[in-house]
Amino acid sequence: MTKRVNRPHIKRQPNPFVFVKEGDCLRCTSHRPNSKGRVQVNRKGKLFLVYRLLWEEQNGPIPAGKVLMHSCDNVWCHELSHLSVGTQLDNVRDSIAKGRQGPSHQGNPGPKHWNWKGGISQGYQIKMRKLRVSQG
Numbered sequence: 001m002t003k004r005v006n007r008p009h010i011k012r013q014p015n016p017f018v019f020v021k022e023g024d025c026l027r028c029t030s031h032r033p034n035s036k037g038r039v040q041v042n043r044k045g046k047l048f049l050v051y052r053l054l055w056e057e058q059n060g061p062i063p064a065g066k067v068l069m070h071s072c073d074n075v076w077c078h079e080l081s082h083l084s085v086g087t088q089l090d091n092v093r094d095s096i097a098k099g100r101q102g103p104s105h106q107g108n109p110g111p112k113h114w115n116w117k118g119g120i121s122q123g124y125q126i127k128m129r130k131l132r133v134s135q136g
């Protein structure tokens with residue numbers, strides 16, 4: 001027997017965003033950044049980058065295939081004047097030019113050592129030949 005509990009959907013009031021000026025940049029202090037330092041929000045079950053939402057609010061939707069690039073190189077920055085639209089390729093080129101590409105894509109070191117079994121089995125089997133003494 002299962003008891004049905006009517007759980008009214010609790011609508012949580014979204015946290016207001018708090019931004020703090022850090023140098024020329026704006027850091028979001030009210031929301032936890034992801035592992036890459038970008039702050040994301042959940043909208044209709046999807047994660048959106050906050051600086052992207054802010055930018056789109058002002059400038060309209062970002063064209064498909066385009067990304068937002070930080071001129072300041074701070075991925076956590078929400079200062080709209082630091083953001084510009086570019087392609088992913090631009091972004092990669094930009095990051096290489098700025099030396100942002102870390103040594104994360106180094107080649108596979110490959111197998112290091114083979115687990116050789118040192119001893120070569122030298123167990124020769126000596127077959128004893130039965131000498132047949134012929135009597136004759």
Ligand SMILES: [Zn+2]
Binds near residue numbers: 026072074077078079
């Ligand atoms: Zn910035």
